[in-house]
Amino acid sequence: MSRFTRRITAALAVAALSGVTLAACGSSSSEGLLANIESGQVTLGTKYDQPGLGLRNPDDSMSGLDVDVAQYVVDHIAETNGWDSPEITWRETPSAQRETLIQNGEVDMITATYSINTARSETVNFGGPYLLTHQALLVQEENSDINAVEDLDGRILCSVTGSTPAQTVKDVLPGVQLQEYDTYSSCVEALRQGNIDAMTTDATILNGYAAQSPGQFRVVEMQKDDGSAFTDEYYGIGLAKDDQEGTDAINAALEEMLSSGAFDEFISANLGEGQGITESTPGDLSFMEE
Template sequence: MSKKSMFTKIAATLGATALAGVTLTACGDSSGGGEGLLASIEGGTVTIGTKFDQPGLGLRNPDNSMSGLDVDVAEYVVNSIADDQGWEHPTIEWRESPSAQRETLIQNGEVDMIAATYSINAGRSESVNFGGPYLLTHQALLVRQDDDRIQTLEDLADGLILCSVTGSTPAQKVKDVLPGVQLQEYDTYSSCVEALNQGNVDAMTTDATILFGYSQQYEGEFRVVEMEKDGAPFTNEYYGIGLKKDDTEATDAINAALERMYADGSFQRLLTENLGEDSVVVEEGTPGDLSFLDAS
């Protein structure tokens, strides 16, 4: 299959994904989980928010099934809590949760919890509780496999074009340290990936987890370049599971489930299955330890 044909096929799949997300959102408005996470698990139906358009993390497939690391972690957590309480595994209803809507969905009781590349920060922690973090990732670059010009962040200073999503924090962080970088912004990560594949940009940047997902989807086409500043990772992004503010009991239950997920080897297995062997740069989190917020 030619690259043009491949991306035409992928675009059609993502279009169907977006349509499916709209349908589920419409249904979710009337069935969201306003009773709290534990009550919903006990009641037999849980509404979980995630992304629908991020390969390897949260993706709604053409057959309406869900796949990705965030999806698998969320399912593990919910079923583990049910096992601890002696309840049946609940039915899971998935709700598309774009980044800008996550706090609102939780506060309105439209979802019971959200696992959607949800970085824990001080501002968000004022509005919702976080279980986790369940992983630590860093900002990185995605480049074409056959392009050896980019091996470090500083290589972007040589007149190369960097792509990211319009208004994104990762793009701004690069511009802060490399003011001369040429920045090309698109509305979606998938548009950046297509532009990168076609040679219209030289690299794209966001969390390494997201980039590993695309690298895994387009096997052999891209590679992930780690970014450092003064010998340390360029950024630290701690992914958590968002839920209703001050629901301490459910937060503790999530953290206990995450600890079990590490102990029985499930996390490393799910990480490799979804993001590939090279994703070892993505680290386990320390559930319940939010001390990093004090330094932010």
């Protein structure tokens, strides 16, 4: 275990016991990520409602892969520069608000199942990617015979309202019946009750729900006819546009996280086997040109 991993483990244990600062509408300065880490106060954005990724617990502590990654990054940056680890204020960052919160300076950086793409990179900078995931299915562990995309034909498939992943499946299999809910947790409960046959979204999210309910669900990877993954989603860390110093520091921290084995530990602790999730290469954004 590296010194950075030990440092994060200790920090997370303290957070779990004493709680961390959570912000409903707090703000951050616009001086840049590194300046705010040096000042000892940093605001980090993540999800509050995704088990295994970003979850606000009943005691107000935060847990999940994206939480661990963010904590590791800011502590690595602080230690590399000889600064004390900053006090973290957590800010809930729903998907639709991420770019706005960064542009308004309300958060210093965001780790929130944040897929890097060309449109988003026009308004924010991205550190990473730190993982590559793909669209997958969540089914019941024992009562489902769904093992591939084609097994969904004629079945009921759930995702959130307006979901691109669900519509992508229906485009391939017109016989699929779509059931939409406002939240993933509603889909999970419907799957638990046997009211739907499967739900679909990124494998990261599905692994989180599977890990939360051991023995109840399993993740099914999805492949196209040519054997390739259904989709490629590269997760990164969003920060202010043109903050190159901050971006470089994030990438250096992510490189250390991946090479030290800390990332593997985070995956195991939060997402179990982490099916459909692989490491990526920080700083390599060539996939956006494909």
